[in-house]
Amino acid sequence: MAKLSRELHRYFCEEERADQIDLADFLELTKERIFGFLFVILSLPSALPVPAPGYSIPFGIVMFLLASQMALGAQEPWLPQRVRDHQLDLKKVQGLITKGVPWLQRLENLSRPRFSYICTSLGGRIILGSAIALMSISMMIPIPGTNTLPAIGIFIIGFGLQEDDGIICLLGLAVCSLALVVVLGILIGGFSLIDYLKDSLTNYSSFHAS
Structure with missing residues (x-):
């Protein structure tokens, strides 16, 4: 099987393409291991060192659908025509x-x-699919810091699936675990800060009212 990096570069950067492409075009690149391929492609914009804006939520939704199907035992993904x-x-x-x-x-x-x-x-696909689904939910949270690390975890797992490399998949799971800790820390810290600000404003208002 040709290297994924080579296939992507050839298909999108070397061959003639229309100015607008759709997700179905990506599916032409692979007939097997399609889940891994799609996870790599869809997580890539958010996994880059400087993430591309505007992709995390829509691609997170799609990856959640794909991951749920994989965890339920589907061999091929189903995506709405839209x-x-x-x-x-x-x-x-x-x-x-x-x-x-x-x-x-x-x-x-x-x-x-x-x-x-x-x-x-x-069993492996249930665990991997569940991890990707959880990370996809994190990518949909519109808070800085909740997108990149989960996307990196999905990217690594997707690549492991694409290459049938269980070690790479385990590495991706480790990154997903780290991402979960980071995201929970951000959310808990954010809610704590909001509560603190609310209490401060309430106390400030009460002080001036008296």
């Missing part, structure tokens, strides 16, 4: 591919099929 037909600007996609290919190549240099049962067994 999602499959969603238009993306080719220039933006090419920019994301150009930025993401070096990261893919680094993983490709480390990966090989090993401990494949983690990627292919029902």
